[in-house]
Amino acid sequence: MDHRRMRAAVFHGPGDVRLTDVPTPKLREGDVLVRVTAAGICGSDVNRYRYGSQPWPPPFIMGHEFCGEIADVGAGVSEWKVGEQVVVQPTLSCGACFYCRSGHENLCVEFVRRGLTGSGTDGGFAEYVRVPAYQPHACPAELTPEIATLVEPTAVSVHGLRLADVDTLDTVLVVGIGNIGLLAILAAHAGGARRIVAVGKYPLRQELARRYGAAVVLGPDDPRLRERIVEETDGLGAEVALEAAGTPSSLRTAIAGARKGGRIVVLGVIREEVPLDYRGILMNEKHILGSIIYQRRDFADAIEILTRWGVDPRHITVTIPLDDIVTRGFVPLTERPADFVKVRVAT
Ligand SMILES: [Zn+2]
Ligand SMILES: [Zn+2]
Structure with a gap:
């Protein structure tokens, strides 16, 4: 396979998500490349598909509920090794403001400008996603990719x-x-x-x-x-x-x-x-x-809860391939939302 290009669902505006081949993200210092194994479609993704994205303008790749495997590490990254299974906490924070320094990174003053990975910045509806090395959490072996996509909403x-x-x-x-x-x-x-x-x-x-x-x-x-x-x-x-x-x-x-x-x-x-x-x-x-999103400890607790308690298999209404994300994901989720609890995309 050509690793310089990857399959991705690129969001261009209301009703416009295009399945295309795009360049695989290039690693920068402090980043890791994650090969996505599964991603959940969030209600906020569906809202963007329906109404557009505020305040983060397209185009970008949506998907902020995802797990995968470390595929490459950038310069200066020592905490992750290729092949490790991870769940990604999509929060982007500056690490320097009053809130970040006091452990309230969910209130980071940069939040509106940076968004989340998958909301304003390219996310998990793709084969690969580049994220800062501070985002992933180790995924316990007992936490399957079916359930790991639920860590973010649990957090x-x-x-x-x-x-x-x-x-x-x-x-x-x-x-x-x-x-x-x-x-x-x-x-x-x-x-x-x-x-x-x-x-x-x-x-x-x-x-x-x-x-x-x-x-x-x-x-x-x-x-x-x-x-x-x-x-x-x-x-x-x-x-x-x-x-x-x-x-x-x-x-x-x-x-x-x-x-x-x-x-x-x-x-x-x-x-x-x-x-x-x-x-x-x-x-x-x-x-x-x-209550707005979560902090790192909430994400860690959510991993523990799901690893220990699991979910009913019917919680994942359907698992679809990335190429079907519009026809079997966004369209039915827009037209018949009550028919679904969670749609999961397997990459
Ligand atoms: Zn969400
Ligand atoms: Zn901050």
Whole structure:
């Protein structure tokens, strides 16, 4: 095979992802080249495919949930050897700003300019990807490429639970049971939550929610939803409520479903401003926390959680070859999103 060129799905704009041969990235000092073995398609990738990319202009190769093998190392890289299996944490950070120096690299002042690997910078929907040597994590042998692509979205929930900052997880409410919500249930369960209540629809997702540790799954259209959440959480509401659906009504459900003094962690991306009951928030001392991606330790914890607990095989709805990423990936994910939990691309 000619290693100077590689197959890649290049994103050019809304509805325009092209499968082409492009030059394999050249290594610079401090970089490694990863041969991608598998990559997950994220909801944010689908949103870019539908609506375009803000604030990072195309063209670039999407894909920020991926694992692979070290194929080459650049000058000055001593921590990685060719052939090592890795899961890549796609965060790009400057390493020098106030936030990076205090261990909050997810808040790096350069975030908007740099984006993530796969969002603004070439990512994992290709045979090879060049990344800074600080990004990969060693992939344990027991963590298969099927599951390793779920580390990144799991880390999102791990970070959210860390921000909630409770010593022993008591009752946890998860609103939304798409990929992120399901993995949040798994992370809460792995974190020792005493009782998990989930809100979400579709029978398969509801079944996965129960398998991952939800004691009860309520439908979002239940007319008594808020009362039911309170009933299912000792008559109090949840200690921690994770919003994982990204809609105004799911945010309101999470806030209403948290107990007095409870923490509401916002994981979903809500694009509009949402009017909220601030008097209720004040009177009940509810804490609303935004949670953006993850830090290195969250990613490491996510690897541990998935290695130990695994996922149900039905979590990966379908595995497709890179060449089919548009016809069997972006198009059906745009037209029938409810039919999928996760689409995985095998390279
Ligand atoms: Zn994502
Ligand atoms: Zn920084």
